[in-house]
Amino acid sequence: MSLNLELHAKEFLLYPILQNINEGILITDTSLQVIFFNEHAEKIYHIDAENVIGHHVDTLKPSLNLEAMISNQQRLVKDKAFINGDEVVIVKGLLELAPGQFAAYAILRNSYSIEENQLDSLLQTPYEGIAVFNDNLRLIYANDVCFRFFNCNSKNELYDELVSLIPRTSLQDSMSKAKPISGEVINLRGKLFELVFLPVIRYNRTVGIIVKGIPAYRQERTWGQMVEQYKYGTAQYYLDSIIGTNKELLKQKELAAKAARTISTVLITGESGTGKEIFAHAIHNISPRRKGPFIKVNCAAVPETLLESELFGYSEGAFTGARKEGKPGKFELANHGTIFLDEIGDMSLSMQAKLLRALQEKEVERVGSVHTTRVNVRVIAATNQDLHKLVAENKFRKDLFYRLNVIILNLPPLRIRIDDIPLISNALLQRINQELGTRVSRISNEVIECFCRYDWPGNVRELENTLERAINFCEGNTITLDHIPQQIKSGNVSESPIPNSDGTLETLMEQREKELIIATLNNYGGNKTRTAKALNIHRSVLYRKINKYNIRTL
Numbered sequence: 001m002s003l004n005l006e007l008h009a010k011e012f013l014l015y016p017i018l019q020n021i022n023e024g025i026l027i028t029d030t031s032l033q034v035i036f037f038n039e040h041a042e043k044i045y046h047i048d049a050e051n052v053i054g055h056h057v058d059t060l061k062p063s064l065n066l067e068a069m070i071s072n073q074q075r076l077v078k079d080k081a082f083i084n085g086d087e088v089v090i091v092k093g094l095l096e097l098a099p100g101q102f103a104a105y106a107i108l109r110n111s112y113s114i115e116e117n118q119l120d121s122l123l124q125t126p127y128e129g130i131a132v133f134n135d136n137l138r139l140i141y142a143n144d145v146c147f148r149f150f151n152c153n154s155k156n157e158l159y160d161e162l163v164s165l166i167p168r169t170s171l172q173d174s175m176s177k178a179k180p181i182s183g184e185v186i187n188l189r190g191k192l193f194e195l196v197f198l199p200v201i202r203y204n205r206t207v208g209i210i211v212k213g214i215p216a217y218r219q220e221r222t223w224g225q226m227v228e229q230y231k232y233g234t235a236q237y238y239l240d241s242i243i244g245t246n247k248e249l250l251k252q253k254e255l256a257a258k259a260a261r262t263i264s265t266v267l268i269t270g271e272s273g274t275g276k277e278i279f280a281h282a283i284h285n286i287s288p289r290r291k292g293p294f295i296k297v298n299c300a301a302v303p304e305t306l307l308e309s310e311l312f313g314y315s316e317g318a319f320t321g322a323r324k325e326g327k328p329g330k331f332e333l334a335n336h337g338t339i340f341l342d343e344i345g346d347m348s349l350s351m352q353a354k355l356l357r358a359l360q361e362k363e364v365e366r367v368g369s370v371h372t373t374r375v376n377v378r379v380i381a382a383t384n385q386d387l388h389k390l391v392a393e394n395k396f397r398k399d400l401f402y403r404l405n406v407i408i409l410n411l412p413p414l415r416i417r418i419d420d421i422p423l424i425s426n427a428l429l430q431r432i433n434q435e436l437g438t439r440v441s442r443i444s445n446e447v448i449e450c451f452c453r454y455d456w457p458g459n460v461r462e463l464e465n466t467l468e469r470a471i472n473f474c475e476g477n478t479i480t481l482d483h484i485p486q487q488i489k490s491g492n493v494s495e496s497p498i499p500n501s502d503g504t505l506e507t508l509m510e511q512r513e514k515e516l517i518i519a520t521l522n523n524y525g526g527n528k529t530r531t532a533k534a535l536n537i538h539r540s541v542l543y544r545k546i547n548k549y550n551i552r553t554l
Contacts, residue, residue, distance in 0.1 A: 025108075
């Protein structure tokens with residue numbers, strides 16, 4: 001007996017679903033004649049459905065071995081096969097329409113279909129031609145640059161062009177050794193391109209290879225650098241992320257928007273916690289370099305002995321414990337993008353000299369190397385210190401200051417943005433709720449009034465930490481005065497006022513700094529990690545200051 005499953009499928013409106021599903025679908029009747037063959041199956045087999053339907057399924061090669069499944073009563077089998085050079089995952093099954101009478105189906109999925117969708121978004125670039133081959137050296141993907149350059153409309157046309165230009169020995173060598181290969185230069189229509197071969201490893205087996213054609217004038221980035229870029233190189237915020245209607249803040253936002261149109265260096269100044277990093281993110285995200293990497297470096301958080309290699313990288317064998325293949329620095333990773341140098345006022349004079357050279361010459365030299373590397377990087381620097389004062393005290397190089405002092409943004413502290421505090425508080429409340437999975441929906445009017453009376457020496461960062469602390473202690477849906485630290489309710493940074501002193505300005509500032517550290521430590525129950533975060537300093541800096549001021553901690 002034979003049952004026409006195709007008509008049956010149409011009757012129940014399954015035909016359009018099976019036809020448009022993103023996998024190859026094949027269905028037979030009880031005689032194993034093909035009665036359904038969708039468009040994706042046509043693409044996998046490179047054959048039209050009209051040449052298959054009505055014929056025995058074994059006319060397709062390689063054989064699906066459906067008769068053996070019926071003989072062995074195997075209701076479901078998962079298999080792999082190479083069809084037209086591509087590895088295909090096949091799920092085969094039997095449909096018992098009557099006792100002892102079976103129809104069959106097969107679901108076919110190209111094993112690279114998922115990866116190809118991911119590659120299409122990941123490997124599109126306006127500068128580099130990228131092609132991907134499987135382990136049979138068959139072309140499975142090429143980005144738009146490849147198709148445009150060769151004026152090709154199909155993979156087959158492009159494959160014919162590429163195989164005549166890309167050295168097959170280099171492809172095979174990179175595949176067999178499972179190692180990247182670079183240095184091969186080819187001439188394409190009068191332009192020089194360097195080829196980089198990057199094997200794709202899965203379960204300790206090379207399953208494909210990525211070939212990048214990079215114009216010889218561009219700085220080549222290794223696979224490791226690409227990984228580093230995706231790990232570190234994204235900017236999250238925009239100007240809309242900066243909340244407030246304060247006139248001075250709006251002026252700085254307008255200036256930031258103008259600065260984003262250029263490639264000039266930007267210096268962002270302001271007290272700790274005023275949002276300098278958010279401004280840096282926003283400038284990058286609305287600039288012509290927004291598609292390039294955004295690399296962040298906190299100059300105060302990296303020990304002096306490691307900062308040079310962090311910024312400029314190091315070569316093989318540069319020091320004990322160095323990676324065998326060396327490591328690119330943050331400037332190289334930021335090539336054709338933006339590097340954000342936070343807390344630049346804490347950089348030593350020797351490092352300032354090396355940074356100045358990198359900015360002037362637009363090239364960097366890795367630690368332990370004798371060669372320089374050209375970089376095209378837009379620099380945004382930030383500091384909470386008075387660089388004019390540091391220059392006068394010979395603690396900051398005057399020439400570097402003038403190199404950075406091109407476009408200056410000076411962010412206002414929260415204490416002069418009183419009207420913005422309710423807006424910022426409610427926006428932070430929503431964000432913290434999302435992060436913590438809590439449902440505190442309201443801040444009482446008494447708390448908002450209290451916030452507006454407080455000076456906020458830690459600015460928005462201190463406000464955020466205060467709200468996070470309150471949410472953790474809040475058992476209802478409203479933050480009340482019971483959830484707010486005493487020093488904020490009293491309107492003071494610390495519960496004890498600064499004593500009168502006839503000392504110098506430096507002495508008074510140190511005294512104020514000590515009390516601020518004590519107050520913040522008390523606010524976080526002696527937790528040094530959270531205290532350092534609230535004060536926007538590295539833990540090592542906090543420990544030094546605790547020792548300096550002989551502060552007793554919990």
